[in-house]
Amino acid sequence: MNNTEKKELRILACKVRRGVVEGVYHAKSGHPGGSLSAADIFTYLYFKEMRVDPKNPKDENRDRFVLSKGHCAPGLYAALALKGYFPEEELKKLRHIGAMLQGHPDMKGTPGVDMSSGSLGQGISAACGMAIAGKMDKKDYRVYALLGDGELEEGQVWEAAMFAAHHKLDNLCVIVDSNGLQIDGPVAEVGGPEPIDEKFRSFGFDVQVIDGHDFDAIEAAFAHANTVKGKPGVIIAKTIKGKGVSYMENQVGWHGKAPNDEQYAAAMQELNTALSGLEAE
Amino acid sequence: MAEMVKKATRESYGEALKELADQYPQMVVLDADLAEATKTILFKKAYPDRFIDCGIAECDMVGVAAGLATCGKIPFATSFAMFSAGRAFEQVRNSVGYPKLNVKIAGSHAGISVGEDGATHQCNEDIALMRTIPGMVVLNPSDHYEMKAAVKAAVEHYGPVYIRLGRLAVESFNNGDDYKFELGKGITLKDGKDITIIATGLMVSRALEAVKALAEQGIDARLINIHTIKPIDREIIVKAAQETGKIITVEEHSVIGGLGEAVCSVLAEEYPTPVMKLGVNDVYGHSGPAVDLLDEFGLSARHIAEAVKKFLNK
Numbered sequence: 001m002n003n004t005e006k007k008e009l010r011i012l013a014c015k016v017r018r019g020v021v022e023g024v025y026h027a028k029s030g031h032p033g034g035s036l037s038a039a040d041i042f043t044y045l046y047f048k049e050m051r052v053d054p055k056n057p058k059d060e061n062r063d064r065f066v067l068s069k070g071h072c073a074p075g076l077y078a079a080l081a082l083k084g085y086f087p088e089e090e091l092k093k094l095r096h097i098g099a100m101l102q103g104h105p106d107m108k109g110t111p112g113v114d115m116s117s118g119s120l121g122q123g124i125s126a127a128c129g130m131a132i133a134g135k136m137d138k139k140d141y142r143v144y145a146l147l148g149d150g151e152l153e154e155g156q157v158w159e160a161a162m163f164a165a166h167h168k169l170d171n172l173c174v175i176v177d178s179n180g181l182q183i184d185g186p187v188a189e190v191g192g193p194e195p196i197d198e199k200f201r202s203f204g205f206d207v208q209v210i211d212g213h214d215f216d217a218i219e220a221a222f223a224h225a226n227t228v229k230g231k232p233g234v235i236i237a238k239t240i241k242g243k244g245v246s247y248m249e250n251q252v253g254w255h256g257k258a259p260n261d262e263q264y265a266a267a268m269q270e271l272n273t274a275l276s277g278l279e280a281e
Numbered sequence: 282m283a284e285m286v287k288k289a290t291r292e293s294y295g296e297a298l299k300e301l302a303d304q305y306p307q308m309v310v311l312d313a314d315l316a317e318a319t320k321t322i323l324f325k326k327a328y329p330d331r332f333i334d335c336g337i338a339e340c341d342m343v344g345v346a347a348g349l350a351t352c353g354k355i356p357f358a359t360s361f362a363m364f365s366a367g368r369a370f371e372q373v374r375n376s377v378g379y380p381k382l383n384v385k386i387a388g389s390h391a392g393i394s395v396g397e398d399g400a401t402h403q404c405n406e407d408i409a410l411m412r413t414i415p416g417m418v419v420l421n422p423s424d425h426y427e428m429k430a431a432v433k434a435a436v437e438h439y440g441p442v443y444i445r446l447g448r449l450a451v452e453s454f455n456n457g458d459d460y461k462f463e464l465g466k467g468i469t470l471k472d473g474k475d476i477t478i479i480a481t482g483l484m485v486s487r488a489l490e491a492v493k494a495l496a497e498q499g500i501d502a503r504l505i506n507i508h509t510i511k512p513i514d515r516e517i518i519v520k521a522a523q524e525t526g527k528i529i530t531v532e533e534h535s536v537i538g539g540l541g542e543a544v545c546s547v548l549a550e551e552y553p554t555p556v557m558k559l560g561v562n563d564v565y566g567h568s569g570p571a572v573d574l575l576d577e578f579g580l581s582a583r584h585i586a587e588a589v590k591k592f593l594n595k
Contacts, residue, residue, distance in 0.1 A: 060353070107351070107380050115351060116380040119371060125341045126376055129348020129356075132333065136309070137352070156372075159341035166336070 001219050005048075007281055009215050012082060013043040014275045017244040018268065019078025019091050025264040027074075027095035030103065033254040034148060035075030037179040037212070037239040042079040044218045045144060054084040057111045063141050064130045066115045068123025068157075069148035069177065070104040071256070076113070077101050085112035121154025123147070124174065128164050131172040131232075142226070146175045150182030152193035158203065164232040165204030173225045174205070174234040177212065179241035181252050200234045212237025245270060283426065283457030290428040290482075291389045291446040295320025297432035298357060299327050305436050307353055311346055313339045313360045319389040319446065321359050339364040343372035343386070350382040355436060361395075362388025362445060366407035377441050378414040385435050386411070389446035392533035393561060393578055394483060396448065396571035403566035409538025411443040412511050418464065419511040421445040421540075423485035424453040427508055430462035438464060447483050447533075449571045454486055467514035473503035476589055477521035480531040481507045481540045484559075487575075488531050490582035495589055502589055510540055518547050522554035527592055529557045531585055533575070536560040557592050559585065 001009075016039045024030035046052065050063040067076050074094060081088040086100065093099040100109050104118025114130070117123040127145035134141050151157060164172050176196060184190045193199070201207045206228040210217040218237070225233035241255070242248030245267045259267055302308055302324065311333045316322040325332040335342035339360050346356035358365060366373065366388045377384045388411075393403045411419045418438060422428040428446070435442040454470075470485070471492050480488035485506045492504045503525055505517055522528055528548070530541035541558030548554045561578060575581055579588075 064351075066348075115348065116375070119375045121340075122344050122372055122376045125344020125372070126348035126351070128341070129345035129350070130352055131348075132345065133349045133352035133354055136330070136354075156338075156340045156344065159336075159338035160344065163335060163338065163341055163345065167333075 001216060006215050007278060009043055009047060011275065011278050012047055013040045014244070014271055014278060015082055016043050016075060016078040018271045019081060019088065020074045021245065021259065021264065021267045021271065023074040023077060023091040023094040024258045026092040028258050029095060030074050030258060031071040031256045032074065032248060033181065033241040034069060034072040034177060034179060036243045036245060036248065037241045038072055038075050038146060038177040039244065040213050040215065040218065041146060041175055041177065041237055042075050044215060044222070046079045046083045048219070049222050050144065051141070054112065057085060061139060061141055064114045064127070064143045066123040066127040066143070066145040067105050067117050068127070068145050069120065069151050070118030070123065073101070073103065073105050076105060080112040083112070086110070120151040121156035124157055124160040127172060128160050128169060131164070131169040132167055134171050135169070141171070143172050144175065145172070146177060149176055149178040149180065149187050149193060149196065150191065152176065152196060153191035161200065161203040161205065168230050169232045170229050172232040173222070174232065176234060176236045177239055178236050179239045181241045181250070181255065183255050185252055196236055204231055206231055206233040207236065208233070209236045209238065212239035213243060244274070285453050286425045287450045287452045288425045289448055289450045290422055290425070291320045291448060293425040293428035294387060294432055294444070294446050295323035297429040298324040301433060301436055302328050302331065305355060307355045308436065309333065309349060309354050309356050311335055311342050311356055311358045313337055313342050313364065315360055319359045319387070339369045340372045343369040344376050346384045347376040347380070347382050350384045355383055355385070357385045357387055359387040359389065361402060362391035362404035362407040363402055366410050366443060367404055370410050374414050378417055381416055381440055383439050385442045385444060387444045387446055390448045391445045392447065392483065393566035393574045394447060394449040394533060394571040396574060397568050399568035400565040405535040405561040405566070406538070407445060408510055408534050408540065412538065412543065416440060417511060418442040418509065420509055421482040422508050423482055423506055424451055424455050426453055426455040426457040426460045427462060430460055431508060434462050434464050445482060449483060451483060451486050454489055462508070465509045465512045465514060467517040468506040468508070469503065469517065470506050471504040473501040474525055475501045476527045476529065476593055477503040477505060477525045478529050478531060478585065478589065479505045479507055479518065479521070479540065479544055481510060483533050484531040484580060487580065487582045488585050491585035491589065494582065494586050500589060500593065500595065507540060510543055513543050513547060515547050515551065518544055519551050522548055522552045527555050529559060529588055529592060531559045531580070533580055534560055536562055557588060559588055
C-alpha cells in the first residue's frame with residue numbers, strides 16, 4: 001500500500017473512532033473499548049478488503065461480514081455509515097427507542113448488517129453457514145467474522161472452528177480482536193483462552209498474528225489469507241482496547257461505559273486533533 | 282382411503298425431506314451425528330451434497346443453519362428435541378428467531394416415548410421452549426400422512442418453524458389421499474357434544490381410540506387434533522368450549538407450557554371454561570419400553586377415557 005492509501009485509511013479509521021464516541025455518548029451506554037480497538041479492522045475491511053456495494057447491500061455475490069462480538073456494534077455502524085449504507089446522523093440515535101441502530105446488530109433493520117449478533121460465540125457459526133453456502137453454490141465471495149478474545153471462552157466458538165476446518169472453509173477468514181481485556185478484567189486472569197494462536201493452529205487454521213493497528217500488517221495478513229487453500233484462516237490482531245482515546249486505552253472500565261459531557265468533549269478534541277494532523281500530513 | 286401405515290413420524294420426516302428435495306433445490310439438511318436415528322439419512326443418501334453433518338455440536342449446527350438461510354437456503358437443522366430445542370434454545374432464539382431466518386428446526390425423539398434411553402433424552406419441554414420464541418411456528422404432527430404434509434407446509438412457509446418428531450411407530454389414521462394440512466388450523470376428527478378432547482402429536486391416535494370407546498359407553502366426545510401449536514387455532518378451541526362446555530387436553534409433553542397451557546390461555550382470554558390437562562406432570566421420565574411408559578404416565582387411551590368420565594362425573 002502506498003502512503004496516500006495508508007493516509008486515507010488512517011483518516012477513515014479516525015472518523016470511525018469519532019463515530020464510535022458520538023454513538024456511545026448519545027446512547028448514554030454501549031461499548032466503546034472494543035469498538036475502538038477494532039476500528040482499524042473495520043476500516044480496512046469496508047474500505048479496502050471486502051467486495052461490497054452500499055447501494056446493493058443484499059447482492060448475493062457480496063462478501064459477508066459477521067460481527068460475532070456484537071457489542072462492538074458502534075464500530076461497525078460508524079464504518080457502515082461512513083461507507084454510505086445509511087446517514088451518519090443515525091449514529092446519534094444509537095440505542096434510542098425506534099432507532100434503526102440497535103444496541104447489538106440487527107440484520108432486519110440495518111442496511112449492511114449481514115447477520116444479527118450479540119450473544120457471544122454465535123456469529124462465527126453463522127459465518128460458517130455463509131461460507132459453506134458459498135461452497136455449495138460455487139460462488140467466490142468471502143466471509144469475515146470478527147471475534148473478541150474474551151469471546152473465545154464460549155464453547156460454541158470451538159465447535160465452529162472444528163466445523164470450519166473439517167469442511168475446509170478457505171473462504172472464511174476469522175479475525176480475533178485481541179485487546180486483552182474483558183468485562184471482569186484482563187482476559188488472561190478471567191478465562192484464559194491463550195495461547196490463542198496454538199489453539200487455532202491445532203484446530204486446523206492458517207494462523208497469523210499481527211499488530212491490529214498497523215495497516216501494512218493488516219493488508220499483508222488479508223492478502224495472505226486470501227491465498228490459503230483448503231483451510232480457514234484466522235488473523236489474531238493484537239490491539240489496544242480504547243485505542244485513539246487516550247484515557248480509555250487499556251482501561252477495563254471502558255469496556256461498556258459511555259463518556260460524560262466532559263469526557264466526550266475531551267475524546268472528540270483528541271480525535272479531531274489527530275484527524276487534522278493526518279489531513280495536514 | 283390410503284393404506285394404513287405404522288411408522289414413527291421421524292421416518293415420515295426423513296421420507297418427506299427426500300421427496301421434496303427436487304422440487305425445492307434450496308433445501309439443505311443438517312444433522313448432529315444422529316442421521317440414522319432422526320432418519321435424515323434418507324435425505325443424506327439421496328442428496329449427499331446437500332447434507333451437512335455438523336458432528337455432535339448442536340449449537341453450532343443451528344448457527345450454521347442460520348448462516349445458510351441468510352444465503353437463500355432452506356435448512357432443516359435436525360437432532361433430538363432435547364438438543365435442537367433444548368440445548369440449542371438460545372441459538373434458536375437469537376440466531377434464528379430474532380433475525381426471522383428461514384430455518385426449520387426438527388426435534389426428534391421427543392417426549393417419554395423415547396423409551397429406554399431414559400430421562401436425559403426424553404424431552405418434555407421442547408414445545409414450551411419453542412412456543413416462547415416470537416414468530417416461531419410450532420408443529421406436532423400426529424401420523425405419517427400428517428407429518429409428510431407438515432414438512433411440505435414448513436418448506437412453503439417463509440420463516441422459522443419447529444417440527445416435533447417421534448420415535449415410536451404409530452398407526453396412521455389420516456387419509457393420505459385427501460388429507461389437507463393447513464398451518465394453524467385444527468382438525469375436528471370426531472364431532473361431539475358432551476366434552477372436547479384436544480390432542481396433539483402421538484396422543485391423537487390414542488385419543489381417537491378413547492373417543493371410540495367412550496361412544497360405546499354413550500359418551501359423545503368431540504376430538505380435535507391440534508397439529509399446529511403455534512399459531513394455535515383459537516376459533517376451533519373457543520367453539521368447542523362454547524358447544525361442549527368442558528375441555529381435556531392431551532399431550533406427551535410437560536403440562537407446563539405445552540398444548541394444555543396454550544389452550545388455557547385462549548380460553549382464559551376468550552371464553553373461560555373448565556379444562557383438565559393430561560400430560561407429563563412436572564416430573565422426569567425414566568427408562569423402559571415406550572408403550573409401558575406411556576401407560577405408566579397416564580397417556581394411554583384407557584387413561585384418556587377414564588379422565589373424560591371423571592371430568593363428566595360419570
